[in-house]
Amino acid sequence: MTLKDQPRPVVRTKLTRERVVDSALELMDAEGLDAVTMRAVARELGVEAMSLYNHVRDKEDLMDAVIERVMEGFRRPTKHNDWVEAAREAGREWRRLLKAHPPMIQLLADHSKPMTTLAALHCVESALDPLMRAGCTPREAADAFNTFGGYIFGFVLMETRQTFGPGADDTSLGWPQALVPDIDRLPHVAAVFPEMCTSDAEERFEFGLDLLLAGLQAKLASKA
Amino acid sequence: MTLKDQPRPVVRTKLTRERVVDSALELMDAEGLDAVTMRAVARELGVEAMSLYNHVRDKEDLMDAVIERVMEGFRRPTKHNDWVEAAREAGREWRRLLKAHPPMIQLLADHSKPMTTLAALHCVESALDPLMRAGCTPREAADAFNTFGGYIFGFVLMETRQTFGPGADDTSLGWPQALVPDIDRLPHVAAVFPEMCTSDAEERFEFGLDLLLAGLQAKLASKA
DNA sequence: CACGATATACATACGCCGTAAGCGTGTCAA
DNA sequence: TTGACACGCTTACGGCGTATGTATATCGTG
Numbered sequence: 001m002t003l004k005d006q007p008r009p010v011v012r013t014k015l016t017r018e019r020v021v022d023s024a025l026e027l028m029d030a031e032g033l034d035a036v037t038m039r040a041v042a043r044e045l046g047v048e049a050m051s052l053y054n055h056v057r058d059k060e061d062l063m064d065a066v067i068e069r070v071m072e073g074f075r076r077p078t079k080h081n082d083w084v085e086a087a088r089e090a091g092r093e094w095r096r097l098l099k100a101h102p103p104m105i106q107l108l109a110d111h112s113k114p115m116t117t118l119a120a121l122h123c124v125e126s127a128l129d130p131l132m133r134a135g136c137t138p139r140e141a142a143d144a145f146n147t148f149g150g151y152i153f154g155f156v157l158m159e160t161r162q163t164f165g166p167g168a169d170d171t172s173l174g175w176p177q178a179l180v181p182d183i184d185r186l187p188h189v190a191a192v193f194p195e196m197c198t199s200d201a202e203e204r205f206e207f208g209l210d211l212l213l214a215g216l217q218a219k220l221a222s223k224a
Numbered sequence: 225m226t227l228k229d230q231p232r233p234v235v236r237t238k239l240t241r242e243r244v245v246d247s248a249l250e251l252m253d254a255e256g257l258d259a260v261t262m263r264a265v266a267r268e269l270g271v272e273a274m275s276l277y278n279h280v281r282d283k284e285d286l287m288d289a290v291i292e293r294v295m296e297g298f299r300r301p302t303k304h305n306d307w308v309e310a311a312r313e314a315g316r317e318w319r320r321l322l323k324a325h326p327p328m329i330q331l332l333a334d335h336s337k338p339m340t341t342l343a344a345l346h347c348v349e350s351a352l353d354p355l356m357r358a359g360c361t362p363r364e365a366a367d368a369f370n371t372f373g374g375y376i377f378g379f380v381l382m383e384t385r386q387t388f389g390p391g392a393d394d395t396s397l398g399w400p401q402a403l404v405p406d407i408d409r410l411p412h413v414a415a416v417f418p419e420m421c422t423s424d425a426e427e428r429f430e431f432g433l434d435l436l437l438a439g440l441q442a443k444l445a446s447k448a
Numbered sequence: 449c450a451c452g453a454t455a456t457a458c459a460t461a462c463g464c465c466g467t468a469a470g471c472g473t474g475t476c477a478a
Numbered sequence: 479t480t481g482a483c484a485c486g487c488t489t490a491c492g493g494c495g496t497a498t499g500t501a502t503a504t505c506g507t508g
Binding site for chain 2: 493494495496497498
Binding site: 110116152163186204219 | 333340355363376385410413438440
């Protein structure tokens, strides 16, 4: 006989791996990566922490599943005839996916493990398609994928973590205090910094995408 | 009167903020970011955890200082007359810096805070210099900096965290098991994956750098 | 030298964390 | 009916960041 002999709520929505993963993802998006603890996810589900272990091996397993769930949200872009435009769309979709869950890039940085799951590989497939249609050799496609992927990951990282920009203690002009002391030794920063603060993220992203695509077109053209 | 009345070690190297930061950085490089705990850093210094708080406000303050210390390791490249070559060198130096302390990119991803310290701004200055010499407007320089920076950060992230590549459970051919089930729906991945595993990181990095520089040159030329 | 102020190291404790181990109970097949 | 099993709960352990309070070494001042 237990101390509390009241009947617990009779109907109890069944706990499943899927519901656990969904809760973790929701919590991550709502409260940030640090808020995703086994106890917090359990609380969200009206359950004790240890119950989750019936459905995930450990926390790493859970976070792997969260990554997979996010990658499942990839929307394969409609196919353009023009491979350049198709590549552009693929790049935008990768960025959209990462930005849809802001802590995602942090999660990827924490988890040192290749993305070898099906959903992730389908995303890779979508990104490779325009490159192959452009006439890349497999090797060129691999290098180009790495380049575009690097750019997108890094851009989103800098974007979501605000790596460069005004500090919290900026003046009304958006200038880091640290800059002032020896501004004369940082002329370029002084000239360019205001632009970094005011430019639009979409525009900046397109700028880099254009650069990469122009570079790739040139490289492929010079080969022929 | 205390319980232990033996004189503690008489000579005790003085604890300073600098020694604390150095210990944290060493520990990070040697054992990974997760190993950097207040207790572990203190242990390294033969001291109790709470003693560190006389020299750092809290852990965040400590990690900020670690970032700053790393940025101080930036070696301003010797100035080329050719801005393209100078930009290439700056890009290589940024990557060298990040790779010299592998957990650094993870640290940057965790810390959602702009880099507004002097050392960081000097690194930015070095990166902006070739761009300004190339004839960029401040706005173009800001966008180009963002593009190159994004590429470098993302490349290093994918490189150090092995985002794409063979899984731990790869077969002898370096293939993720997940690929096999529906290989026919992933033809490009099947063709390109082997290249991703075998290509050299230096070459891949230069490939992307070339693409970006070619794109930028084209953009600036078309403007004139 | 004496002595109080200050700086700084230490000890203890609290509420988090991930998770190992074992228990209790509801469900269902035989 | 019963016994096995699935699955949620309880307890407990060691580690985390750090608030709080205490002891001691150092130093400026008389």
